[in-house]
Amino acid sequence: MIALFTIGFLVAAVAAGNPTMAAPLTLPLRDLGLAFIRWLGDLGLFAGRVTRAMFSRPFEGSEFLRQLDAIGAKSLPLTALAGAATGVVVSMETTDSLTRFGAKSMLPAVIIFSLIKETGPIITGLVVSGRVGAGIGAELGSMKVTEQIDAMEASAVNTYKFLAGTRVLACIVALPLLTLAADVCGILMGWVADTLHEPVSLQFFLNKGLNGVTFSDVLPPTLKTLVFGLIIGLVSCFQGMNTSGGTEGVGRSATSAVLLSSLFIILADVLLVRLIIVFFS
Amino acid sequence: MTSPKEAVVAAGIRKSFGKLLVLNGLDLSVAPGETVSVLGRSGTGKSVLLKLLIGLQKPDAGSIQIDGDEITTLSLDQLNEVRKRIGFLFQQAALYDSLSLLENVEFPLRRHTNLKSEERTSRARELLSNVGITSDLEKLPAEISGGMKKRVGLARALALDPKIIMFDEPTAGLDPVTAAEIAWLILDLKARHVTSIVVTHDLHTARSISDRFIVLDAGNVLVDGSFDDIERSKHPFIVQFLKDAG
Numbered sequence: 001m002i003a004l005f006t007i008g009f010l011v012a013a014v015a016a017g018n019p020t021m022a023a024p025l026t027l028p029l030r031d032l033g034l035a036f037i038r039w040l041g042d043l044g045l046f047a048g049r050v051t052r053a054m055f056s057r058p059f060e061g062s063e064f065l066r067q068l069d070a071i072g073a074k075s076l077p078l079t080a081l082a083g084a085a086t087g088v089v090v091s092m093e094t095t096d097s098l099t100r101f102g103a104k105s106m107l108p109a110v111i112i113f114s115l116i117k118e119t120g121p122i123i124t125g126l127v128v129s130g131r132v133g134a135g136i137g138a139e140l141g142s143m144k145v146t147e148q149i150d151a152m153e154a155s156a157v158n159t160y161k162f163l164a165g166t167r168v169l170a171c172i173v174a175l176p177l178l179t180l181a182a183d184v185c186g187i188l189m190g191w192v193a194d195t196l197h198e199p200v201s202l203q204f205f206l207n208k209g210l211n212g213v214t215f216s217d218v219l220p221p222t223l224k225t226l227v228f229g230l231i232i233g234l235v236s237c238f239q240g241m242n243t244s245g246g247t248e249g250v251g252r253s254a255t256s257a258v259l260l261s262s263l264f265i266i267l268a269d270v271l272l273v274r275l276i277i278v279f280f281s
Numbered sequence: 282m283t284s285p286k287e288a289v290v291a292a293g294i295r296k297s298f299g300k301l302l303v304l305n306g307l308d309l310s311v312a313p314g315e316t317v318s319v320l321g322r323s324g325t326g327k328s329v330l331l332k333l334l335i336g337l338q339k340p341d342a343g344s345i346q347i348d349g350d351e352i353t354t355l356s357l358d359q360l361n362e363v364r365k366r367i368g369f370l371f372q373q374a375a376l377y378d379s380l381s382l383l384e385n386v387e388f389p390l391r392r393h394t395n396l397k398s399e400e401r402t403s404r405a406r407e408l409l410s411n412v413g414i415t416s417d418l419e420k421l422p423a424e425i426s427g428g429m430k431k432r433v434g435l436a437r438a439l440a441l442d443p444k445i446i447m448f449d450e451p452t453a454g455l456d457p458v459t460a461a462e463i464a465w466l467i468l469d470l471k472a473r474h475v476t477s478i479v480v481t482h483d484l485h486t487a488r489s490i491s492d493r494f495i496v497l498d499a500g501n502v503l504v505d506g507s508f509d510d511i512e513r514s515k516h517p518f519i520v521q522f523l524k525d526a527g
Contacts, residue, residue, distance in 0.1 A: 142378075150337050151375035155389045155437075156364040158357060 046160075046238045050168055053161035063166045071132050071167065072174030076181060082127045083182025086119050087111060087190035095197055108209030111190035116213070117221045120183040122269055125228035128171075128178060129261040133236040136167055137257030140240025141250040149241065164241065168233030175229035176222050183222075216280045224272040228265050235261040287346070288313045288445055288476040289334060294343035296329055303329050305500035306343070313444075314474040316467070318487035320511075321497035322522070327480040328372065330497075331447045334478065335369055336360045347445065365393055368438030368446035372453060374430035376422035382409065382433050383418040389440040408436040412466060428459035435466060445476040452483045464489050484526035496522070 090111050098104050140163060143149045152159050191205045236257040243253040289311040296304040303326040311317050319327050332338045334345060336352050345352050347363050355363065376385050386405040390396055396404065409418060412432040422430055431451065438446055451467065452460035460483070467490045470477060481487050487494065494511055496504040498518045504511050511519060 146378070147371050147373060147375040148377055150332070151369070151371055151377070153337055154335050154364060154367070154369040154371075155392065156361040157392055158361065160357075 042242070043234070043238050046164075046241075047234055049160045050164045050234065050237070053158055054165035054169060056161070060162055060166050063162060064169055067166045067170035068173060070135075071128075071170045072177060075128050075131055075174065075178055078131055079124050079127050079178040079182045080185045082123050083115070083120055083184070083186040084189040086123050086182075087115060087186030087188065088193045090114050090119065090186070091190040091193035091197075095194070105208070107194055108191070108205045109211070111194070112187055112209035112213065113217070115183050115186040115190070116218050118273070120186055121179050121221050121225050121228070122265070124175065124179040124182045125225060125232070125265040125269070126262055128175060128228075129232045129265055130258055132171065133232055133257040133261045134254045136233070136236035137240045137243075138250055138254040140237060141243035141253035144241055144243040145246055145249060159241070164233075164237040167237055168230065171229035171233035172226050173229070175225035175232070179222050179225045220276045220280050224269070224276065227268050227272060231264045231268060232261045235264060286313070287311065288315070288348060289478065290344075290346040291330075291334065292344045294330070294333060294345065295341045296326070296333060296338070297341055302500055304333075304340070307497075307500065307502060309495065309502075309505075311445075311476055311478060313476050314471075315492050316471050316477040316479065316490055317493045317495060318479045318481055318491040319495045319497060320482060320484065320487060320522070322482060325497045326500055327482075327497060328449050331369070331449050331478065331480050335364060335367055335447060365441055366444050368441070368443035370431070370434050370438045370446070370448045370451055372450040374422070374427075374434030376430055376433055376437070378422050381419045381421060382414065382425070382429075385422070385433055386436045386440055389437060393441055405436075405440070408439055409433065411439075412436045413462065428455050428462075431455065431459075431463060432466075435463070439470075443475070445478070446470060448477065448479040448481070450481055450483075451479060452481065452486045460486060484523070 091107070094110050094114075095104070095107060098107055098110065140149070143163075149159055149163070152162065187206075187209070188202075191200075191202055194200060194205065195202075239253045239257040239260065243249045245252070287310045289309065291307060291309040294304050294307040294309075295302075307326075307330065309317075309330075319330060321327050329338065333340050334347070336345075336355075340353060343353075348366065350359075350363050352360055352363055376382075377388065380388065383402065383405050386408050387401050390401045390404055394401070406418070409415070409432075412435050414429065414432055414436070417425065422433070425433070435451075448467065451463050455463065464486045467477060467479065471490065477490075479487065479490065488508055491508075493506065494504065494508060495502055496511060496514075496519055498516075503516050503519060504514050512523065514520070
């Protein structure tokens, strides 16, 4: 089932994001398959080069910190807001249902479990893929079409390390931290929404909700966003650094970076949830 | 085996993009300190040739040696060591648009030298001054003219004191005065025995700066020699090229 889901998603993702497959319905199935394999192969080679560059000396410390600020710190308000909104929505949606089934006292646990196990990580992944994916795709795409990346390579700079490696690493480091921020904001706003409906103290809400929560409930779902960060960084850098076709190509790269990283995050989430259930339940 | 005495040697270079054959077995050699102009109309593979020579693209076949190093088989790190000895001026200058003019010139110094911050800035100011830019150093590339961009690009290309410098259409899109100033800067490099390869379709500038000329058409070398050799050629393309150049 998961294998079928995976194949379907991969084909949809590549068809949606790859300019050479812009009209997948008009392409014969064989060409579609070949384009998909070629794209995946190129992405794999790119990932290999970036990984090798990332772990070779000298490290790009200052550029990494600059990217961590641009990708992590500047995404914080948006992810916090998304987490807060999710907390409110979960609270409002479940209050009625739980009251109907006589389980109103379970509301704090439902909000907290829902946020830390699934909603927080996936919302953070998707929000960051939208903001950061578009930014990286457009920035690197613009540098590519104006020959700035060529100029950097001509200046003996390893662009896999300086441009891609720093961004990928910043995405990997930032995602779990942003997820924690989204979780905390979601839980707090979930309490606010709950207490507006029926006053309850924060301490009581947290005691009720966190009762029974273990590290294996928090750590694996939070750490799975490391993979989301890897996906956002790799896919966005790959799409950006392979831009062609002038300003139109830059727009296409930005769009496909968001689209592909979002789709791959959803796919990865399915696989990772399955793995977490197998290994941590 | 080619003589390592040559600064640049390309042999049997072939390059295609899809079904389009751009370079068809091209041979080229440039001696140290020599200035060679590569002429030809747009789309004849002149810029592709330069990008092959600095390893930004890989040839489909053939060999390229820079100072005796075969760059087509080098790893990226080894290639980057060779690139440190080469300066490259792009057609549109390709300045980093998020960095100021000064930071653009400082960039290669920051990457490849151990100079302290003040020394780097001082060196970058000196390089910019050598190309005639002494003010507006904090401006971004988007805020300056095309001629100024070329000058800053040239200053950045010279930052690591390269032995070889490649120019892609250095005077394209410039007014005659600025074009003459760029030509003067290339002549200044020639006086310092820097090896130069200049891709251009500006015959007037090429004549004023070059020791030797290579004329390309349809991926082949039509002439490799002096300007007199070009003038003596009866090839219809060259006759037309000279006529159009006035």
